[in-house]
């Protein structure tokens with residue numbers, strides 16, 4: 001039995017509870033949120049016996065094998081490090097941290113303690129993305145020449161997910177002093193993860209980003225200063241020699257949550273388009289098909305969710321590939337993007 005605690009019980013924590021509750025041999029035994037009413041309500045909804053408003057107390061009370069860290073980004077590092085110190089397995093939400101130094105500290109602390117870790121790059125739940133990555137890795141497209149990856153959201157121009165002026169789960173995402181690295185940290189980490197899962201590592205990049213005027217007096221809402229980036233565009237150089245673009249925005253009017261990655265090689269190409277389907281991908285390969293641009297749809301078998309992988313990793317005592325080292329690697333792309341945008345030049349990203 002894996003005894004699990006959830007720390008941070010806002011919106012995304014519901015996804016964790018629902019997914020973990022489906023798994024055999026996992027029991028939700030404690031939860032915590034600095035907002036008492038949230039922790040209490042969450043415990044009630046998911047039948048969790050113990051709830052807390054302080055994670056240090058929760059960890060100190062023991063009786064846990066693992067935690068899910070689903071707090072705001074700014075708390076990921078402190079909470080994860082405290083759980084690692086207790087020898088617990090940790091599934092942490094993305095982005096792993098708010099800066100590269102913290103991400104590396106988390107990676108190194110976990111390695112030293114020998115605990116299982118995982119970062120919730122949740123679009124890896126899409127079997128189409130997993131299968132497409134395996135196809136590229138097996139030589140499906142030949143030599144990777146070009147990647148094109150985008151993640152489009154629109155919550156600054158339309159209120160499908162609520163009004164960012166009043167919904168605090170959106171407002172903190174606009175404020176660097178609340179630990180947000182803007183659209184780059186929030187969803188840029190997902191698209192960098194997927195782009196490199198398919199096309200391979202990035203060795204250098206040049207990034208431009210923009211924070212648009214939102215027409216709010218004083219550019220602040222209560223404690224939130226609206227200074228985090230809303231859009232970024234990166235040109236990337238792949239370690240394997242190819243190049244490409246990775247970009248994301250919160251101003252993609254007409255799109256809710258659109259992720260798409262296309263990888264072009266000298267022998268074929270592949271596309272993952274999660275607006276169209278999670279459980280399939282599209283390929284073109286072979287001289288005839290390429291000449292006619294004849295893309296074929298490939299359906300995939302289901303692949304395990306991030307939560308299933310995490311529990312399996314705990315059972316075998318070895319982290320999944322999507323561990324804190326991977327989270328720290330993706331953090332180098334975020335860090336590189338911020339440096340590049342600040343210096344207005346291309347930068348190398350070292351592991």
Ligand SMILES: NC(=O)c1ccc[n+]([C@@H]2O[C@H](COP(=O)([O-])OP(=O)(O)OC[C@H]3O[C@@H](n4cnc5c(N)ncnc54)[C@H](O)[C@@H]3O)[C@@H](O)[C@H]2O)c1
Nearest residue numbers: 008009010011012033034070071072073075093094122169
């Ligand atoms: N993987 C994904 O697809 C995905 C999707 C959405 C959100 N997320 C991530 O999940 C995390 C939570 O996002 P959300 O949308 O649920 O935000 P949210 O604002 O709805 O929830 C965050 C919760 O953390 C609590 N919290 C803050 N500091 C805390 C602390 N020190 N101890 C305990 N609780 C604390 C807040 O009170 C709040 O209830 C973020 O890191 C976000 O990036 C990931």
